[in-house]
Amino acid sequence: PAAAEPATAVTPDLAALERECRECRRCGLAEGRQTVVVSRGDPAARLMVIGEGPGAQEDASGRPFVGRAGQLLDQMLASVGLDSERDAYVCNVVKCRPPDNRRPTPQEIAACAPWLAAQIAAVDPPVVLLAGATALEGVLGIKGGISRLRGRWHPWQGRWVMPVFHPSYLLRNPSREKGSPKWLTWQDLQEVRRRLE
Ligand code: URA
Helix, strand or coil: HHCCCCCCCCCHHHHHHHHHCCCCCCCCCCCCCCCCCCECCCCCCCEEEECCCHHHHHHCCCCCCCHHHHHHHHHHHCCCCCCCCCEEEEEEECCCCHHCCCCCCCHHHHHHHHHHHHHHHCCCCCEEEEEEEEHHHHHHHCCCCCCCCCCCCCEECCEEEECCCCCHHHCCCCCCCCCCCCHHHHHHHEEEHHHHH
């Protein structure tokens, strides 16, 4: 698993590594980006939320999960009593926007992995929420199976890791009926909330 490798290339000091990350040119995504989208939220939080990569609004603002998907994520976290700025450190598997919001390639994920590994090491969260299949792959190294693996705790590096559906997927599947992806995700987030208690 890419992010499971200890980060030797970057310093464990979060502020320094975030500064360094903003200068990154380790892959081709550096060409098309406006900003390097490193993080938002509280590095002292016990919850880390990891998404796929920046979209247009994230690329423009430099902040992860601020577009429609991010707003839904915030709402859903709020519905279980979690504030994404105060109770979480939020970041992505890749820090630069892929063209046309395509999924990052395995090479781009690998190039960015030392940054993510360093963020995880520096923030040291006991609980990690993986939003979507790319985060599941980028952190746990598991390809596919988000429908099967979501909602279950995965012990990893002394942390509790919970994969959930990506909020973009929930935007396309807005039903809240019992058993729907959104309903399931709400159950998952309640479970996360309980784990943080
Ligand atoms: N989707 C993601 O996975 N991350 C973001 O930051 C925004 C949208």
